[in-house]
Amino acid sequence: xxxxxxxxxxxxxxFLVLICTLKVSFDFYLIKKxxxxxxxxxxxxxxxxxxxxxxNTQKVKLLSDFNNSILERLLxxxxxxxxxxxxxxxx
Amino acid sequence: xxxxxxxxxxxxVSFHCISQNNLKIIDSLKLVIESKPNDxxxxxxxxxxxxxxxxxxxxxxxxxxxLALKLSQxxxxxxxxxxxxxxxxIIHTYSSNFDESIKLYRKALKIRKxxxxxMGIASIYNKLCYAYHKKFEMDSCLTYNLKALDIYTALxxxxxxFLSKGNVAAVYESMNQYDNALKVxxxxxxxxKDISDSLGLSNIYLxxxxxxxxxxDTLKGLSYYDKCIKIGELNGYDNTLAIVYSDYGIILEGxxxxxxxxxxxxxxxxxxxxIDADVELSEALLNLGNINTITGxxxxxxxxxxxxxxxxxxxxxxxxxxxxYELLLHYYSKRKNTDSILHYYSAHKKLNSSIxxxxxxxxxAEVQERYNTAEREKEILTQRADIAEKELNLNKKNTQLIGxxxxxxxxxxxxxxxxxxxxxxxxxxxxxxELSEALxxxETQNRLQEQRLRISRDLHDNIGAQLTFIISSIENLQYGxxxxxxxxxxxxxxxxxxTKETIYELRDTIWAMNKNAISLEDLETRISxxxxxxxxxxxxxxxxxxxxxxxxxxxxxTSVEGMNIYRIIQEAVNNAIKYSEAKTVLVNVFKKDxxxxxxxxxxxxxxxxxxxxxxxxxxxxxxxxxxIDALLSITxxxxxxxxxILQL
Numbered sequence: 216x217x218x219x220x221x222x223x224x225x226x227x228x229x230f231l232v233l234i235c236t237l238k239v240s241f242d243f244y245l246i247k248k249x250x251x252x253x254x255x256x257x258x259x260x261x262x263x264x265x266x267x268x269x270x271n272t273q274k275v276k277l278l279s280d281f282n283n284s285i286l287e288r289l290l291x292x293x294x295x296x297x298x299x300x301x302x303x304x305x306x
Numbered sequence: 307x308x309x310x311x312x313x314x315x316x317x318x319v320s321f322h323c324i325s326q327n328n329l330k331i332i333d334s335l336k337l338v339i340e341s342k343p344n345d346x347x348x349x350x351x352x353x354x355x356x357x358x359x360x361x362x363x364x365x366x367x368x369x370x371x372x373l374a375l376k377l378s379q380x381x382x383x384x385x386x387x388x389x390x391x392x393x394x395x396i397i398h399t400y401s402s403n404f405d406e407s408i409k410l411y412r413k414a415l416k417i418r419k420x421x422x423x424x425m426g427i428a429s430i431y432n433k434l435c436y437a438y439h440k441k442f443e444m445d446s447c448l449t450y451n452l453k454a455l456d457i458y459t460a461l462x463x464x465x466x467x468f469l470s471k472g473n474v475a476a477v478y479e480s481m482n483q484y485d486n487a488l489k490v491x492x493x494x495x496x497x498x499k500d501i502s503d504s505l506g507l508s509n510i511y512l513x514x515x516x517x518x519x520x521x522x523d524t525l526k527g528l529s530y531y532d533k534c535i536k537i538g539e540l541n542g543y544d545n546t547l548a549i550v551y552s553d554y555g556i557i558l559e560g561x562x563x564x565x566x567x568x569x570x571x572x573x574x575x576x577x578x579x580x581i582d583a584d585v586e587l588s589e590a591l592l593n594l595g596n597i598n599t600i601t602g603x604x605x606x607x608x609x610x611x612x613x614x615x616x617x618x619x620x621x622x623x624x625x626x627x628x629x630x631y632e633l634l635l636h637y638y639s640k641r642k643n644t645d646s647i648l649h650y651y652s653a654h655k656k657l658n659s660s661i662x663x664x665x666x667x668x669x670x671a672e673v674q675e676r677y678n679t680a681e682r683e684k685e686i687l688t689q690r691a692d693i694a695e696k697e698l699n700l701n702k703k704n705t706q707l708i709g710x711x712x713x714x715x716x717x718x719x720x721x722x723x724x725x726x727x728x729x730x731x732x733x734x735x736x737x738x739x740e741l742s743e744a745l746x747x748x749e750t751q752n753r754l755q756e757q758r759l760r761i762s763r764d765l766h767d768n769i770g771a772q773l774t775f776i777i778s779s780i781e782n783l784q785y786g787x788x789x790x791x792x793x794x795x796x797x798x799x800x801x802x803x804x805t806k807e808t809i810y811e812l813r814d815t816i817w818a819m820n821k822n823a824i825s826l827e828d829l830e831t832r833i834s835x836x837x838x839x840x841x842x843x844x845x846x847x848x849x850x851x852x853x854x855x856x857x858x859x860x861x862x863x864t865s866v867e868g869m870n871i872y873r874i875i876q877e878a879v880n881n882a883i884k885y886s887e888a889k890t891v892l893v894n895v896f897k898k899d900x901x902x903x904x905x906x907x908x909x910x911x912x913x914x915x916x917x918x919x920x921x922x923x924x925x926x927x928x929x930x931x932x933x934i935d936a937l938l939s940i941t942x943x944x945x946x947x948x949x950x951i952l953q954l
Contacts, residue, residue, distance in 0.1 A: 216708070217701040225709035229716055236720045243727045250734035257741045264748045270822050271755035273866040278762045281815040285769060288808045292776065295801045302794055 328358045349377050349386035356393040360400055367397045388417035388426065395433060402584060402621035404437045411437065428457035428466065435473055439480075440585075442624050442661055448477050452680055468497040468506060475513060484521050491517060505546070508537035512550050524557060531557075548577035548586045555593055559600070568597050588617035588626045592633055599637045607637055628657050759819070766812055773809050777802055814872065824868025826895075826902075827859040833875055833893065840891075844883045847891055854896040861902065870930040871904065871952065877930075878906035878950045881923045886910025886948060902954045909947040915940065 218226070335358065338351045352374035359367035371394040378386035395410035411434050418426040431454035438447035451473045458466035475490035491514045498506040515530030531554055538547040555570035575590035591614030598607030611634050618626035631654035638646040780802045789795055817832070818824065830853055841849045853859075863871065875893060882891045888910030895904050924940070931938035931952060942948035 216705045217698055218705055219702045222702060222705040222709055225706055225713060229709055229713045232713060232716045232720060236716055236723060239720060239723045239727065243723055243730070246727060246730060246734075250730065250738075254734065254737060254741070257738060257745065261741055261745045261748065264745060264752060268748050268752050268755070270864065271752055271759065273864045274759055274819050275755050277815060277818055277866050277869055278759065281811070282762070284811065285766075285808065288804070288811070289769070292801060292805055292808070295797065295804065296776075299794065299797045299801065302791075302797060 328362060332358050332362075345377060345381045346383060346386065349374050349381070349383055349390070352377065353386065353389050353393050356390070356397065360393075360397055364397060364401055367400075368394065371397060384417050384421055385423075388414045388421075388423070391417070392426075392430065392433070395437075399433070399437060399440075402440070402623070404441050404622055408434060408437050424457055424461060425463075428454045428461075431457070432466075432470065432473070439473075439476070440622060442480075444477055444480055448474070451477065456680075464497060465501050465503065468494050468501060468503065471497070472506070472510065472513070479513070479517060479520070482520070484517050487517050488514065504537055504541055505543055508534045508541070508543055508546050511537065512546060512553070515550075516553060519553070519557065528554075528557060544577045544581045545583055545586065548574045548581065548583060548590070551577065552586070552589055552593055555597075559593075559597060564597055564601055568594070568601075571597060584617055584621045585623045585626065588614045588621060588623060589629070590614075591617060592626060592629050596633045596636070599633065599640055604637070604641065611637055624657065624661055628654065628661065631657060763816075763819070766816060770809060770812050773805050773812070777805050777809070780805070814869070818865040818869040818872075821865055821868070823862040824865060825859065825863075826853075826857065826861040829863070829868055829872060830859070830895075832872055836872075836876060836879070837893065840879055840883060847883060847888055849879075849891050849893075851893045852895065854894075857895065857897050857902060867934045867954075870934045871936075871954070874927050874930050874950075874952055875904065875906060877923050877927050882906070882908040882910060882948065886912070888947065898953075904952040904954070905949060907947065907949045912942040912944050912946050912948050914944060915942055 216222075332355060335351050335355050339348065339355075343351070352370045356367045356371035356374060359370060371390055374386060375390035375394065378384070378390055391410045391414035395407040395414065398404070398407035398410060411430050415427060415430040415434075418430060431450040435447045435451040435454065438444070438450065451470055455467065455470035455474070458470055471490055471494045475487045475494065478484075478487035478490060491510055495507070495510050495514070498510055511530045511534035515527045515534060517527075518524075518530060519527035531550055534546065534550045535554070537543070538550065551570045551574035555567040555574065558564075558567035558570060571590055571593040575587065575594060578584075578587035578590050591610045595607045595610030595614055598604070598610060611630060615627065615630035615634065618624075618630050631650045635647060635650045635654060638650060780798050783789065784795065784798050784802075789798070814832075821828065834851055837849045837851045841847075879891060879893065882888050886908045888908035890909050892907045893904070894907065895902065897903070927940075927950065928938060934954075937953040939951040939953070940948070941951075
C-alpha cells in the first residue's frame with residue numbers, strides 16, 4: 216500500500232473510529248455484565264421473597280385450618296357450657 | 307572526399323593544439339624521473355612521457371610506454387598497467403597500426419573490467435570504436451560506441467555523451483544515412499552549447515556541413531563550414547581546420563574554382579603536416595594531386611597521388627585509398643595509359659567491393675537496429691517510469707479506497723454496537739422493571755400475610771388465655787363447690803378435657819407457625835412426646851415408635867406438611883386408642899423407593915373398609931394427606947388390625 220496525505224488522514228480516522236469501536240465494545244461488555252449482576256441480585260431477592268411468600272402462604276393456610284377448627288371447638292365449648300347451665304337450672 | 311571527424315579525435319588532437327608546450331612538459335617529466343621518485347609516480351611519469359611523445363616521436367613514446375608497462379607488471383600496479391596498454395594502443399593508432407592498437411586496448415579493457423573502472427572502460431570502448439571506424443568495420447565501431455554511450459549515460463557525463471553521440475552521427479554518415487546523421491548532429495550541437503565545448507562545436511559544424519553537402523545542399527554546407535573555420539581559426543584547432551580546408555577545396559573544385567581550391571588544399575596540406583596527421587595529410591596530397599591533374603600539371607599530380615596512396619595504405623585509411631585509386635584512374639585516363647587504367651580500375655573495384663560488401667551492409671544494418679533498439683529501450687524505460695508513476699497514483703487511490711472501505715466497515719460495526727448497546731440497555735431495563743414489579747407485588751403480599759399472621763397470633767394468645775381461664779373456672783367449680791351430681795361432674799370434666807385438647811391444638815399450631823421449616827428431627831421429638839402421653843393415658847396399650855436410621859434427619863417439611871403429618875399420626879393413634887381395642891400400636895417411619903413412608907399400625911379388631919362410613923377422623927386423615935400431596939393407604943380387616951401408610 217502507498218500512502219499520500221489523504222490516505223494517511225483516512226487511516227488515522229479509521230484508527231480513531233477503531234478505538235471508539237473498541238471502547239464501545241468494552242462498554243457493551245461492562246453493561247451486559249452489570250445488567251446480569253443487577254438482574255441476578257433482583258432474582259435472588261425475588262426468590263427470597265417468593266420463598267417467604269410460600270412459607271407465609273403455608274402458615275396462613277395452617278392458620279386458616281386452625282381457625283376453622285378452633286371456631287368449631289369454641290362453639291362446641293360454648294354449647295357445652297350452655298348445656299351445663301341448663302343442667303344446673305334444671306331446664 | 308569530405309572528411310567526418312570522429313569525437314575520439316577531439317581528445318587525441320587537443321594536445322596537438324598545444325604541441326609547442328609538449329617539449330617543455332617532457333623536460334619537466336624527465337626531471338621528475340631523475341629525482342628517483344617511488345614506483346607509482348615513476349609509472350605515472352612514464353605514461354605521461356609516452357603520451358606527450360606520442361606525436362613528436364613514436365619511438366620515444368613506445369620506449370616510455372613499454373617502461374611504464376614493465377614497471378607496472380613488476381610492481382603489480384594494475385591501474386598503471388591498464389594505462390600503459392591504453393597509451394601504447396593510442397601510439398599504435400597514431401602509427402595507423404589499428405590491429406595492434408585493438409589488441410592493446412582489449413588488454414587494458416580486461417584489466418579495467420576487473421577493477422570496475424567505469425570511466426576507463428568507456429574510454430577504451432571509445433578508442434576501440436575509433437580504431438574499428440578507421441578499419442571501416444562499422445558494426446564493431448557502432449557496437450563499442452553504444453557501449454561507451456551506455457556507460458557515460460549511466461555516469462551522467464554530459465561531455466562524454468556528447469562525444470559518443472557525435473560518433474554515432476559519424477557512423478550514420480558513413481552509412482549514407484544523412485537524415486539520421488543530421489538528427490544526431492543537431493542533438494550534439496545543443497549539447498556542445500550546453501557544455502561550452504568550442505572544439506566540439508567547431509567539429510559539429512564541420513560534420514553538419516559535410517552532411518548537407520552529401521545531401522547536395524551546398525549553400526547550407528558552406529555556411530556551416532564558415533562557422534567551423536571561424537571557430538577553428540579563432541581557437542587554433544589545426545586538425546579541424548586541416549579537414550575543413552580540404553572539404554572547402556573540394557567544393558570550390560566542384561565549382562571549377564581551381565586556383566582557390568588549390569589554396570585551400572595547400573592550407574590543409576600544411577596544417578596536416580604541421581600536426582603530423584597522416585590521414586588528413588594523405589587526403590590533402592590526393593586533393594592536390596587531383597587539382598594538378600585537372601590543371602594539367604601531371605608531374606606534380608603523379609607524385610602527390612602516389613604519395614597520397616602510399617600514406618593511405620600506411621594509415622589503413624581505406625576511404626583515402628579508394629579515393630587514390632579513383633584519382634589515379636582519372637590521372638591515367640588523362641594520360642591515356644590503358645594498362646594503368648585497367649590496373650587501377652581493378653584495384654578500385656576490388657577495394658570498393660570489399661568495403662561495401664553485402665556482409666558489411668547487413669552488419670551495419672544489424673548494428674543500426676541494435677542502436678535503434680537501445681533507443682526504443684530508453685523510450686520503453688521512460689514509458690515504464692510513466693506507468694510506474696501512474697501505478698503509484700493508482701496505488702495511492704487504491705489505498706484511499708481501501709481506507710474508506712475499512713472506515714465504512716468500522717463505522718458500521720460501531721453503529722451496530724451502539725444500536726445493540728441501546729437495545730441491551732432497554733431489554734435489561736424492561737426485565738428489571740418487570741422483576742421489580744413482581745417483587746413489589748410479592749413483597750406487598752408478604753406484608754399483608756405477615757400482618758394477618760401477627761393478628762392471628764394476637765388472637766390466638768387471647769384465645770389461649772381465655773381457654774386457660776375456662777379450664778381454671780371449671781376446675782374451681784369442680785373443687786370449690788364440691789358438686790355431687792355425677793352428670794354435672796362429667797359434663798364439667800368433658801368441657802375441661804375438650805378445652806385442654808383445644809389448648810394443645812393451639813400450642814401445636816403455634817409451634818408449627820413459629821418454624822419456617824419442620825425437620826424430621828423436630829417431628830420425631832413431637833411425635834415421641836405425643837406417644838409418651840398416649841402411653842400414659844392408655845396404659846393397656848403398648849406403644850412403639852421407630853424411625854429408620856437410613857433416613858436423614860435433616861429432611862425438611864413445610865409448616866403445613868409437618869403439621870398435617872403430625873395430625874395424621876395423632877388422629878390415627880387416637881383412633882386406635884378409641885376404637886381398636888388394640889394391644890400394641892406401632893408408629894414406624896421408614897424409607898422405601900426413595901420416599902419416606904409413615905405407617906401407623908395396630909393389632910386391634912380392625913374394621914371393614916367397605917362397611918365403615920368415613921367418620922370425621924378418617925375424613926380428616928384423607929383430607930390432610932391430600933393437602934400435602936401424599937399418598938395414603940388404609941388397610942384393615944376385622945380382627946386383623948388396621949394399617950395406615952402415608953407415603954411422602
